[in-house]
Amino acid sequence: MESRVVRAAIRLLLTVICLGVCMMWIMLPTNTYRQKWRASISKRVLSTYFGTQGSNILIWTFPVLLVGALGSLYLHLGKNLNENDLQSNEKKLRLALWKRPLLVKGPLGIVSGIELTFLIMFISLLVWILATYLRNGLPTITPKVAAKYGVEVWQMKLSDIALWIGLVGNVCLSFLFYPVARGSSVLPLLGLTSEGSIKYHIWLGHMTMVLFTVHGVCYIVYWAVTGQISEMIKWSHSDISNVAGEIALLGGLFLWAATIPQIRRKAFELFFYTHYLYVIFVLFFILHVGVGFSLIMLPGFYLFMIDRFLRYLQSRRSVRLLSARLLPCNTVELNFAKSPGLSYNPTSIMFLNVAGISKLQWHPFTISSNSRLEPDRLSVIIKSEGSWSTKLYQMLSSPSSVDRPEVSIEGPYGPASNHFLRHDTLVMVSGGSGITPFISIIRELIYRSKIAQCKTPNMILIAAFKNSSDLTMLDLLLPMTGSPSELSNLQLRIEAFVTREKQPASDNSKRVRSIWFKPHQTDIPMAAILGPNSWLWLSAIISSSFIIFLVLIGIITRYYIYPIDHNKNDFSTAIRAVLHILVICFSIAVTASAAVFWSKRQYAREAKQIQNMEGQTPGGSPDLMPSYNADRELESLPHQSLAEATKIHYGERPDLKRMLFDCKGSSIGVLVCGPKKLRHDVAAICSSGLAQNLHFESISFSW
Structure with a gap:
């Protein structure tokens, strides 16, 4: 009960923080924020310890990292409560209606109602920010002001529009790394998984590169028409570095080009390796705009860096x-x-x-x-x-x-x-190797069927294979040490379709x-990199690394930067950025390494106990x-109880529409994993509105 109360308090606090962050994004382009709010905060935060970037640390970096730390604690407390939260209820079913596909075919793929809503809201935010910059900034550009800078009015407007487009691009960049931080607490808090969130990373990546490309091209045109093309090779001491921005843009363009579907499918290694250019892109972006402005996009990348370093330690x-x-x-x-x-x-x-x-x-x-x-x-x-x-x-x-x-x-x-347990019936549609996620679900229900008073949903597995030899994948429904009786307590029906053969193969030697x-x-x-209490350790890493960062950067600013700069922006922008990057990397490396070392000692005894298990x-x-x-x-499919639950159809494809509409129950969970066409066909059936009890979910790994 205490855990539930604490979780409720954390959930309320997280909601308040997230609403506050959303409000700050809305207020970002307004004069109220720039002239009143930020100025007021700067007076309180601006000091000899954090310099001019102190206000951005407080406004943009601290709230998001606090969400990451509190979110990890929230997930840790709820780890043992999930068992009691899996029963079907009206609230979860109403949420499932929002997850029903609205768009099936098109450049965005399969998009649910809630995804489309948030996409429209995000695009609206980008439009609002750009429109506000234009509305507040363009009227101030007069012939007198333009003449002061020795340019024409339209040329100055082009320069400012390029700047504002770059600022909008930074908004996309600020969200770009959340979907690819696989072990972050942000995705589970939103009910998302790392593989299911890749499409959001793709959407954000395209928007980011379009905006930054337009930003760069507009500036090049401006320099060309005003006779300032030499600005392209300018690396300012304490201002915007154009060379660094160009290097960042070129790295991003190479990375972006490799994501073209034809290149990604035919030359996956090229796509994979060019993605490491994100290091060049982010590093030179920070050198381009300075660390103060980078603190707006830094929180998402900070969480990604923690996750990436932990993955590196685990991969060793x-x-x-x-x-x-x-x-x-x-x-x-x-x-x-x-x-x-x-x-x-x-x-x-x-x-x-x-x-x-x-x-x-x-x-x-x-x-x-x-x-x-x-x-x-x-x-x-x-x-x-x-x-x-x-x-x-x-x-x-x-x-x-x-x-x-x-x-x-x-x-x-x-x-x-285990959100799929809320349904009365599970219909799992697979194509080829797409059956593998459903094997894990079936094994979970095998375990639950052994627990007294644990209700399990009815299951229908519709598996399409090309050849009869692929039927042997059904042999993997049971663990290697499993017994046929483990399926006896399940309400499982398997409909297997062999599409390219009209009769069973006669080869019995397989x-x-x-x-x-x-x-x-x-x-x-195998063990979790941070042990059984990984969410608790992650919360400690986020909070302690940020505290170490603040302490170290405060010391460096007070005793090295401030005596030179005196908060007048006279210190080298590049050196300041490099110092901040090094301190962040050091803080993350020290805290994550210490957490991994400590958790490693805990499971060392377990490793010795099962050393001879192989x-x-x-x-x-x-x-x-x-x-x-x-x-x-190879027995005839291979256990008797499994064979009894299986019906094989040769030379035909499943009639998905009929099979799904024949399912009875108030809540039918339809899970699909397989080729793109199969996923789209199932999504179209579930979104047709002809059956209100079908709740669609796609498990896709086609990145």
């Missing part, structure tokens, strides 16, 4: 790979040892790196295991659909391969709650092959051989 470890199941459909299930303290919800993902294939490439995969049903193991399913996954399958299936591959991970990342790998002393079980076969007998290969015949 090689995790313990126990076994692999090789399926004849060129699919592999990897099973890792994990710490019992590592928990995650269904449909979570993690990023894998296999050094033997590429030391730089990281690929996301859905976690198919359940952290409570399988407390000592974590599994992912990988289908050979690209060069990286094909090389991995070939590496594991090679008879000469006896050594386990060296694997590193980042994650897991996933939803904060086998599911299990490979067990020998121990390696350097490998460790020597266990499914039957529980030890195996002292370097690797153990167990081939077993």
Whole structure:
């Protein structure tokens, strides 16, 4: 009860802070903010310790980081309360109506009502900011003022419009990094996941680059027509640095060009590697505008930097790979040892790196295991659909391969709650490897079916495969150590469609092959980078790193910058920016490293306890051989109880409209994962308005 009261108080405080931040964004372009509010705050904050940027720290940086710290604490307190909050209720169903798709086809993809509402609100904010700048600024440009600067009126207006467009672009940049901070508390607070938020990052990225490109082109035109083209190579000592802005823009344009769908699909590595240009883009953006103005966009990037550094620390470890199941459909299930303290919800993902294939490439995969049903193991399913996954399958299936591959991970990342349990019936529609998120859901419901008085929704799995060999993926619905009886308590119906074959394949020689790998002393079980209390540690990292930043930058400003500058902006803008960047990086590195070191000591004992776990076969007998290969015949889908729940259709595609409309119940959760056309077809059916009980959710990994 105390946790609920504290959470309610934190939720109220977070609401007030967020409303205040929204109000500041609305007031940003007004004369009231610039001439009254900021001036009044500057008089109180401006000191020998924080300089002229002190007001921006208080107005823009502090509130967002406070939200990040309090949000992490809120999630920590609610971690053990989710079990009681999963039952269906009218409030959650009303929210589900807002999540129903409104736009299905178009450049934005599948967009729900709430997403479209917030998109319109954000665009309205951008229009409001630009319109306010134009309304307040253009009337002040008169022939007399223009003559003072030796230019014509239209030329001066062009210069100011370019400036205001750049200011609007900074608004987009301020939100750009929130969707890609995978472990941040901001996304779970809004009910979002990292993979589901990538499209917001894409939208913001396009808007940012369009505005900054127009900003840069307008200034180049202005310099050209006024005979000041030499301004392009100007690096001001204490003002705007044009060279730094041009470098930032060029880095952003290269990054932006690589996101073109044709390039991203055909040359994914080019797309992946050019994305690291964000470091150049942000660094030179700060050098361009100065640290004072950068503090407006800094909070989102600050949270991203914390997340990125924690991911780096986690990726330095090689995790313990126990076994692999090789399926004849060129699919592999990897099973890792994990710490019992590592928990995650269904449909979570993690990023894998296999050094033997590429030391730089990281690929996301859905976690198919359940952290409570399988407390000592974590599994992912990988289908050979690209060069990286094909090389991995070939590496594991090679008879000469006896050594386990060296694997590193980042994650897991996933939803904060099992929201799908609010529905009476779950309809899961998959295409090909899109079945993998639903395996994790089914395993979660297997666990819940064993708990007394725990109601589970009815389930219908509609799985479309190209070939009959892909049916072996249904064998992965049960854990490697599972038994057929685990499905007996579930109301599960499986409709499997084989689209390219009209009859079962006659080849009976296909086998599911299990490979067990020998121990390696350097490998460790998978564990959360900050341990079981990761949200609490994240809150501590955010707050303590910011405090260290304030203390260090206050000392540097008081005893190094202020004696030179005296708050008259005479100090080098570039040096000031570099000092702030170094202090931020130092603060984050020290606090995050300390938290990781402390949490590592906590799960070190667990690692020792399961050090020899990889020597266990499914039957529980030890195996002292370097690797153990167990081939077993593929049974007729493969457990009797699973076969009874499965109906296979050859040579046809599912009639999704009929199957969805035939579902009965007040709340039908429709989850879809697979090719783009499949997702759009299901979204169109759910948004048609012909069935009010269908609640759509797309699980997409096509970034």
